[in-house]
Structures are given as structure tokens and as C-alpha cells.
Amino acid sequence: MKRKGMGLVGLFLFMAIPLVMAGNIPKDTLVMAMNTEIFKTFDPGVCFEVEPSAFVKNIYANLVTLDIKDGAFTPVGDLAEKWEQSADGKLWTFYLKKGVKFANGDPVKASDVEYSYKRAVKLNKSPAWLFTDTLGLTEDSIKAVNDTTVTITTNGAPANVVLSVLAANIGGVLNEKEVKAHETNGDMGLAWLTDHSAGAGPYVLKEWKRKTQIALTVNKNYYGDTPAIKTILLRDMPEASDRYLSLKKGDVDVAYQITVEEAAGLRDNKDESVQLFTTPGQTLEYVAMNASWGPFKDARVRQAVKYAIDYDAIINKVREGFAIKNQQFLAIGYFGYKESNPFTRDVAKAKKLLADAGYPNGFEVEIVTNESEIRRAEAVVVQSNLADIGIKSNIIIMQAAQMYDKYRNQGLQMIVAGWGIDYPDADALAKPFADYTVKQLAWRNAWLDDKAASMASAAGKEINEKKRAQIYYDLVKYWQDNGPFAMMYQPIEFWGIGNDIKGFDKAFDGYNVHCDFTLISK
């Protein structure tokens, strides 16, 4: 009996050994929790997903970077000290800062920039179209004139577009020497860069143990101020409840992807240890109708749907208020944005529009969306809204992969989805939403409207800012009346963060386009 008792005591003692560091994270370390399944690579020429991009941005320095000044994204020099644009707007010359080093101590030269950009074009991975399509770059477009000067020849895209693209991940500058040392079979370091880094940004990738954690440590050779946080650990926590529990227990500092209900709980009930941080997200959430399908061929039916949807319920109930109403394709604060929210739920008007179009008794339609809890809930709301005007709808939940596959082939009747902004310029929104010739959203919904397409295209080339703004203004009006999209809102992104975290608001302001870990401290 005595021995058994001892064993039991031993077991409890063992249990009681505190978890290493539980609730006791060092001052210079930031621990974040996320479902890291989205991480595929840290290669700036390949990485294109929202969360990983934020990390890549903090590992690689670009020629320019985006800062937030007075609530607007403003390009500022990163590796480049200054730059010039030729008169025709096509030739750009960048002058590099002197004495800047890569993390391994090698100096940053113009040839590294040339190598990195050519590599991105040559690899032709997911983000490559930003270079090749948006800026019209080819391998010959980039030239290192001398050690500190590099020239880029574009297709004449507006300055804001060019600088925004160069500030994106794909513009990350790699250490040519180091990458070449790790080439295998002429892959330009593709395999090695997946989980190693060779940049000049404030952090370096220390370890990526897949499905466990990602560790960044500070770059000792960084040209800027040494950040307060020396180590960033991103723990893989696929379960939302797990992330929230760990945050509450103080085992993590920052929890990504907590549920809206948890976020609302943090917002409404002050917690002594945990707070909520929010920022407008750089995405747009919409309901789209296939303009080549049955009743949706008629613009009045599409309008009826736009008037049927209860936008307020979606924003306040489904998203618990974590969204900003925005019914146009331009995101808030973007070039050409003017508030314009003409649609509110109006059942009578919607019914009349439907009757005018010849569907007084409605019809039956399939609404497709993916597994996201929020989108599913939105689909449920839309379903009951449509029922009110006589349209019977069935919700089909697909995996994202399958949904996008069908969507690309114009194979859906109605979809609840969103669009992440690729670079912070109106062009990145107008083209996909209005110009079917770029084969993006307008095309996917078979809205083959030449007027909208030519307007979007013209605005993309217009250098005169005033004229450009006017075109966007007109396009928004036309698009709202005729387009296949019922734009709902721009989401407010949120994170649960520990109360001792400082500077998070600055660091994550404009998230998904801008994210700067160096501004965080404890």
C-alpha cells in the first residue's frame, strides 16, 4: 500500500512540474499562435499567402516599403535612398543606401536586386504576375548600372502601382551569393529558400519545424534600429479554442484567428490580462451572381438581390460588428475611394425589381461558399433574405480548392466569397472586379461588360490623378447599378493580444499590406 501511495504522490509531483516557461515569456520574445498550415515557403519570389507574407516582409528588405502616414499607405525608401522616374513614366532609377549588409554580413549590391527580380520573373510562381502583368517586367527590364544603382523599365503603370508592387513580397531582395551557394539542380535556391532566409530585413528565419513552430531571430546586421523583440515564435495551433485558451493562460502573446464571438467577448468585457486589437483588413467580402446564369442575366434581378440582403445583420450579428460597410470595389482609404453605400435592405423594392424582370414568384438558386464559419453564417443570412423576396436557395459548402476551381470556370450560380488585395492601389481592385479581360472576378461571374472593362483599363493607365479618380468614381456608380456583385463589407481584422504587448497597433496597422514586427515591444 505504501509503495502505491508513493507512486501516486510521484505522479502528482511529475504533473505539478510547471510546463517550461508557462505563462512566463521573456521580455524580448514574442510568441504568437496561428494555424500555420497556410505557410508553404519563405521564398519572397514564391510566397503569396496573407500570413506568411507578413513574416517574409520582416525577413527581407525591399527597395521601397510602405509606411502608413495619416492613414494612407505611403512608399518610403528601404534599401533605396532615393529614386527617379523618367518623363514617360517607364524608366525608374533607384539609388541604394550605402553600407547596408545582409544578415550574413555580405554587402547589399545593385546586382543582388537585379538577381532577385530576374529570379522572380524567371521562377514565374504565384506572385510573378505582379511583375510580369501589372508592371510588364521581363528579365531584360532590370539592370544593375553599378554597385548602388539599378534601373527598371516598366509598362508605364502609375507610380503608386509601381512602388506598391516593389514594396510587396516579390520585391524582397535576396543575397545572390548565398542563394547561389545553395542552388540544387539550377533551382535558383528554390528548395533551400523554402525554409531558410537570405535577406537584409530586421529578422532572420531561425527554424521552421513544420506543424510545430516557426522561429525568427533578430538580424544582427540590420541597417535600422535593433528591434525590442529579439525572438519571434509562431506556434502552430490548428484549433481555435486552443489558441484562445493559450492566450488566456498567458502561454502566447498574440492569438491569430480567434472566433468573432471570442473577439467580441474581449471587446465587450475587459480582461485584465488580454486585450483585443483590431484593424481594417485589406480584403473585401461580397456575394456574387453569375451574370450568364438564368435570372441573373437580368441586371434588375441582380439589383433585387442587392436590395434583399440584410447588410446590417451580417455586419452586426455574423461579424459581431467587426466589419465596415463598404458597397464598392474600392477599399476604404484607397485612391479614388469615396463613401458610397446605396443599398439597404428593402424587401418591397427588391420584390418590385424581381417582378419587373419577370420573376414575381422568384426562382431557385444554389449558393456556394467554403468552410469558413463566417462565410457559412453569411450564406445562411443571405438564404433567409432571399427567401423573403421569394427566391429559394440551397447552400452548398465546398472546400476552398474545389470552390475556386469551379468559380474559375464560371461554374457557380451564386457565391459568398472575398478578395484579398494584392497591392494597395485602386487598380488592384478595379481590374479584377470590373474588367473581364483580366479573367478575374468579373470574368468568373461572366459579367462580360465592355464599358466597365474599358473604364477600368483606362483608369489603370491614366497618370493624371484627378482624371483617374473621376473614372473610378463613374465606374463605381456604373458597377453598383449593373455589376454582378453585392459588396458587403471590408472586414475588421482582430487579434487577441496580451496586455503587456506594446506597439502592436502600429505594427499591424494596415495588416496584410503592411506589417512591421520591429515596432512591437513589451
Next chain:
Amino acid sequence: MELGSFIIKRLALMVLVIFGVLIIVFIVTRIIPADPVGAILGGNAPPATVDAMRHQLGLDKPIFAQLLDYLGGLLRGDLGTSLVSSRPVLTDILEFLPATIELAVSSIIFAVVLGIILGLLSAVFRNHFIDHFSRVFSILGISLPGFWLGLILILIFYYKLGWLPSGGQYDMFLFPTRTTGLILLDAMIHGEWNVFWNGIKHLILPTFILGYSSTASIARIMRASMLDVLHQNYIRTARAKGLPRKMVILRHALKNALIPVITIIGLEFGSLLSGAVLTETIFAWPGLGRYIVNSLLTLDYPAVSGGTIFIALIYSVVNLAVDILYAAVDPRMRS
């Protein structure tokens, strides 16, 4: 010598079965009605990029050519390239396999030990309270949905009591030295005892959840086999020798009763590998099961094929090993 030819025969059969597994997996993954390229590129990519990617992956070839490509690659030890991670599938699998092996081995040990004890108690105290209790306890193991129980145990042992971690294989701030990839083994090799104990703590809940589900069948076989053995003549002989009951059971009955239990361990290992898929998801375990689930959800079919083939391979090897063990343990099988 008989054993030798038995092993050779089993090996030949195994190769055949694995080949069949391969074909099935290939067919299954190619009938996926969606384009995996969509999964790789996400929602924003324009069609030209999609077509380029499709060509790059050889998806524009006829399916038979794709099968030949795949088989050819296999012979060279190439399981293809993951569409999601862009790494060779084999590299991915070898990264995640050790964690699964660690979990599966600790779970099967847990299940076998607990199952044998429960089965033994059940048989020895047949139809008594202890029997009912241990049977209900083991049957609960296959009845409680592990994915649900796991969540609840995390809530209790991590959040409420703070005794055990919520998931993962080891704590952050630890950067274990790796040699074999098996965390516990590596920790012992390198003398990193804090990693070792930390790893053990992380193993407890997943092992319980995974092993518990296999306990029932082992307990039931053990009980049946023990009841059977207890009625055998040689047990009567042992009792006639005047051996105390405990000795009769431990010395004479136990070993005989264990023989049928061995046969089921292989089968249970299979269901354990299945269960690992769920357990790893709940406990954020960086193993092959989670890799397969995520690959399925992103339609990363080279990864699915590779992972599934690997699981089938492990399962077959374990079963072969169990058969050999069976032959080795039972003297009647040896000759």
C-alpha cells in the same frame, strides 16, 4: 527453415498488396473532381498562371501516362512533389513520420498493457463487479469519440488544471537536437533531459486518447483467451500441483493467453494509425496523420498518395512482424 519460407511468402504477398494499394490510391486521387492547381494558387491567380502550373505538374498529360510517370518515379524512390509545400513528398513524409511513430508506439504499448491488465482482471473475476467495471471501462474507449474526448481533456488538464500541455510535441523555447527525428530518442542520445520530460508530458494525453480506443479489443481478446485457457487441462494440472492461484494465472495461464493477443496487435496497430489522423489533428501533433488530412483538404494528391502508401506500408510491415512474432512465441508454430 519453415519460418524462413513463411517470411518469404509473406513478403511476396506484401509486395503484391502494396502494389495494389498504389493503384487504388492513384485511381482514387485522380478522380478528385476538382483541379488541385486551384488549391495551390488560391483565389486570386489568373488563368494563364493556372495553365502554366498545370503543365508544370504534368496534369495535362493523359492519365495513363501520369500513372506510368508515377510508378517510374516510385522505382527511383520519388513519390512526386507536394503541390502545397513544393517539396518532394518523401521529404515531407520523412519529416512527419517520426512523430507519428512515436505516438503510435507509445499508444500501442499503453493499449496493450492496459488491455491485458483489464482483460486479465475481467477473466479472473468473471461476472463479478471487477469484470463489469473493466469491461465497461474498456468498451468506453471504443465508444467515446476520441476527437471529442480529446478536446474535453485539453480543457481539463491544460486549461483548468494546468498539468499538461494542450498540444504539440514539445514546448516552445526548446530547440531539440535532431538525429533520428524521434524526439524522445534524440533527447536521450543527446542527454537533453528537459526535452525528454517535456516530450513525455506532451505524449500523455494523445497517447491516452489514441491508445484507449485500442484497449477494448485487446482487453476483450485477452479476456476470452484467458477464460479459455483457465478451462484448459494444463491449468487443472497446475492447480493439482498445489500452485497458488496467482502463480497458476501468472505462470501458466498468462503466457498461453497472450498468444492470441499478439495476433490482434497488428490489426490494432492499423486502427491506431487511423486514429492518429484524428488525434494528431486535435493535439496539433506534427505527424503523418495531420499531413494526410491537410493534404486531403487542399487536394494535394501526390502528398495524399504518398502518405497513404506509407501508412499502408507501415501497417503491412507491422503485421508481418506480428505474424513472425506469433510464430516465434508459440512453440507449436515453430516446427
Next chain:
Amino acid sequence: MKRTSSAAGYAKGSSWKKFLYERKPMMDDMKHSVYLWKKTPLALIGTVIIVLFLLVALFAPLLAPYDPIATDLSRKLEAPSAAHPFGLDQFGRDVLSRVIMGTRIEVQIIFIISIISITIGLIVGIVAGYFGGVIDEILMRITDIFLAFPRLVLAMAFAAALRPTLTNAIVAISLVEWTVYARLARAEAIKVRSQPYIEAIRALGASDFKIMFFHVLPMSISPVIVQLTMRMGTIILTAASLGFLGLGAQPPLPEWGAIISDGRSYLMNNWWITAFPGMAIAITVLGFNLLGDGIRDILDPRIRR
């Protein structure tokens, strides 16, 4: 000669009494089984649970107080109360109604999987066992291939390949379940094949198909059904697991596994969304497993004394 004539009489099925007489040991056996079943309290408890489960499924629309799919976002995540004993979920749906209606889905799952997998299993098993030789070898190797997969993994692969819906999950599970029954049916077919009366019937000119259908099939069916009963708990759990992984029933269908999967993000603050369907699965599967365990005991010649 003598044997042939008696077999002929048997083949014509003229003598019902003879039929009964031949099965007298079987009848005695059944009486013995019933006795053992009564003596096993665990099996009795299991039976009670299953009967309750089936009754709930049968009267589900009457028992469910609310529409299991109707959402009311203004009342989402309400805690259990007298009006909603199991609370409301993240869409404001009544959890009790969803759990109750879920029984029908589970019954549907069990029913369809049973039919499909038994049909495939019986066909493969009987054909293999009856013809033997090369056919047997080929069919059994195919069975082996299916058995080389851990079940859930294969079912997952099928479910994902077919597009995750409830129907496809059912098909997927059936596609891995049949092997169990194929092996049983084969063993039974081999036993029946070697019976002298089958020789006699064949001598009388009965076709292979006829023999398989009228003589082998009836003998194979009972062990298969018994085995099925014992596997039902596992089948429900597999379906729920697929639902949990997002590879099975899709929302808003109130399949229990899918409800848990759906509600797991709310576990911390809104336990009732996952707790009740989890208990429903646990109790139902426990019922089937207790019964199955009892049946195994009753049928196990080693324990049956």
C-alpha cells in the same frame, strides 16, 4: 442413389418439418444464446440504449421541439434554459432538436452502409468461396489490398475524392467495410460448398447461380448480420470522424460529428454545442458496443460454457 433422392426431396423444399428438424440444434443454440444474453447485464443495457435510440429516430420530428436548421442569429450561443435544454448554437439553432434529428441521420448512415457493404461483401465472398481456385485467389488478394489500409485513412481518401458530402461519406465507409463481410461469407461458402447435398443438387442440374443464391447465400447471411451488429458502433464513429474532419456530412445537416466539428471553436465559452452531441455519440456507440460485446461473448465457443 439413396442420398441423391433424399437430396432431391430437400431441394424441392417439400419437407418443412425436415427443415426444422435439421435446424433443431440451431434452435437449441438460439435458446441457449437468449439465456446467455439475459445473463449478461451489459448486453441488456446496450439493448435498452439501442431501442431508445431507434425510438428517438423513429419519432424524431415529434420529439424535436424546434426546426433543427432554422437559424436565429439574434439569439445565437444562448446557454441551456428550460425552453432550450441543450442551449442554442452559433447560428441560434436549438441544439436539442439538432441532436434529436441527428439520430435519423445516424440511422440512415448505418442502414445504407449496411446494405451496400453487405451486398458487396456477400457477392465477393460467396463467389470467391464457391468457385475457389483462381477466382478466389484474385478476389481475396483484392480484399487483402483493401485490408492493408487503415480503414479511416482509406475512407478519408475516398470521401475526399468523391467530394465531401454525407452520401459520399457513406459510400466511402461502405467501400472499406465490405471486406469484413467478404471474408465471413467466403468462409461460410466454403463450408456449404463441401456439403454433400450441394453435390447432389448440382448433379440434378442446378446452376451455379441458383446454388449460390438459394443455398449458399442463406447460410452466409446470419454470421454476416451478427458481425454487422457488432460493427455498428464503429461505423457510427467512423462517420462521425469523417464529419469531424470535414470530409463527411456538411452543415447544416445535424450529423453529430459535424456538429462537434462545427462547434469546437466554441468549446471554451459555449460548451453545450459540443458536449451534448458528443454525449449522444458516446451513448449510442456505447449501446452498440455493449450489445456487440455481449453477442461476441454469446457466440464465442471459448467463453460459451
Next chain:
Amino acid sequence: MQYRRGDLLDVSNLRVVFDTYAGQVKALNGVELWMNHGERLGVVGETGCGKSVTALSVMRLIEEPGRITEGSILFEDKDLATLSENILNTVRGKDIAMIFQEPVAALNPVMKVGAQIVENIECQRKSAVLAQGARKAGPVTDSGLSQKHRTKETGSVEIMRDMLGRVGLDWQRTENLYPHELSGGMAQRVMIAMALSSRPKLLIADEPTSALDVTIQAQILNLLNNLVRETQTAVLLITHAMGVAAQFCDFIAVMYAGNVVEYGSVQSIFKNPLHPYTKGLLRAVPKIGRTDELQSIPGIVPDLISPPSGCRFHPRCPHRRPECDKNQPRFEPVREELEADRHHVACFLYQKDL
């Protein structure tokens, strides 16, 4: 202390039942038998009459669902029917040893035969120590058994080898064999070696030869005969063959449906069988030189769940009398015969005072 009819073993009024799904099987219905040191008693009867149950009951090896409900089993000065399991274990194997009908099945299949014999020797040594000094020492533990070096020290292996030699086996060949590698005859020799290795006072042989080839049967019986004669070991031989019992034993107990119906010396039973069942049994035994036709006993062995009332033999008895189905006849000595013959019978035909 009860009056003892035999100074080695005295079984009286032994009742054993088995609880089955069909009902309670009343297997033993008041069995009476006794024997002195060094005597040989044969228990004969048809299959299912309770011979083996009697044998097992003496060692208290009856298992669930069977149990002893009544009666006493006096062995020397102990009542085995009520002895605690621990003390009983000092008697089992040490004072009373047993060999069984199917010798191969009676040996542990995963243990070498040599080890099984050694185990018995070891066990008895420990029992002896326990029995002598320390009944107060509490439960028997296994500490002394599993130590191999001690085995060597005390020479158990030598005893085992000697015993194997005495039963006619070559120990070098035999001791490392597993039971499935032995023939039935060899296995029974091993069993005998094992049983006699502890020099028991009583050897219970439960149909030791009936599962063996006829030629082997005789060998084994001869072997047994020689060995027990040397050691003056008493033998309780269970057999269904009257001939074997007549040849081997001093006394015979005839059992029918759970009762000893007749008991006495071999001569008295064979020369003067009294019970109608015994008579029937003897008529059914073939004998060289016998000319009259072999006769079987009409009727079948009764169902012991609901046995016939009164004398259980009455439905088959040619001399049935009215009282036979009402009361059970008493088991009484036959008065006209020598006391040394111990002739007893349970039949109303011979009960003078009804």
C-alpha cells in the same frame, strides 16, 4: 472428529452441482467411498456417472459453475471440503497427486516438460516447509520458485531427471521438449513422473489410459503398477473398464448417476455382485472363455438436471419395486460377508429394515 472408515481418505455424502443455463445439474448425489494407506481403489461406471467429478472433488478442483454443496472429504486428519485454499495447496501435489485422461492437453504447451516437473518438485518442497513450521506465515508467495540457482542447489533437476528415467524416458532427450512434441504415451509417462516426483500418499489417476493406444495402455498400467508398489502409494483409479479395475485394484466402487451404488473388495464385487446395475455392468464386460451373450443395460443414462426420483437407477432396473422411485436407498454394509471385504450396496433389494 468424525468416525473415519479409511485412515487415508473418507468421502461421505459428497454432493456436487453444476449451474448451467438449462438448470442445475446434480452431478454427485451423496458419494460414499474410503480407503487406507497403500490401498488401490477403482471407481467404475459409465461415462457421465460422476467418476471424474468425484476425483476432481477430492482435490477440490471442481470449477465454476460447479460447486460442492454438501459432504466431507476427510484426508488423514483434514476435511478437504472445507480447508482454506492456501492450506489445501499444501496438500495438493504434495500428499495427493493426480494424472489425467489426456496427458498432452494436461501439460502446459508453452513450457518445457522438464521445467514442468521441476516446478512441481519445487512447489512441494515449499509446501513442506510451510506445512511444517509456519502456517501462520501467511499466503504462499512465489519468491522461492522462480530462482533458478536455488533449483540447482537443491537438486530438483536431478530429481526430475531421475523420475524421467524411472518412467522409462531418456531425460537428455525429453526434458527440453515441448508437450506437442510428445506422443500420448510419452506424455502420460511425463505426467506420472511429475505426479510421483513429490512422493504423494495418494495418487488419483483419472482414466489414465483410455485416451491411449491399446498396446500403450498396458505398458502404462504396468509402469504405474510397479512404481506405486515400490513406494506404497495409494491409488484412486478412475476407469470405465471393469477389467482394468479388477486387474489393478484391491477395492472397487461402482458409480451410477452420481452415486456409489456398490463398494467392496474386487473379489466380493466380482464374485457376488449385488446391485442390479453392477450385475448389468459385469454382464456387459467381455471375457475370454465366456460363452453367454454380452448384454447391454437397457435404457439410457438419466438426465441429471431432473434425475429420476428415489433410486436413480430405477427406470432401467429389472427388479424395480414400488418404493424405488420414492426414496433413495441407504448405502449399507452387506451383512453376510467378511468385514475385510467392506462390501456395501445401496439398493432396496438388500435393505432389511424399510
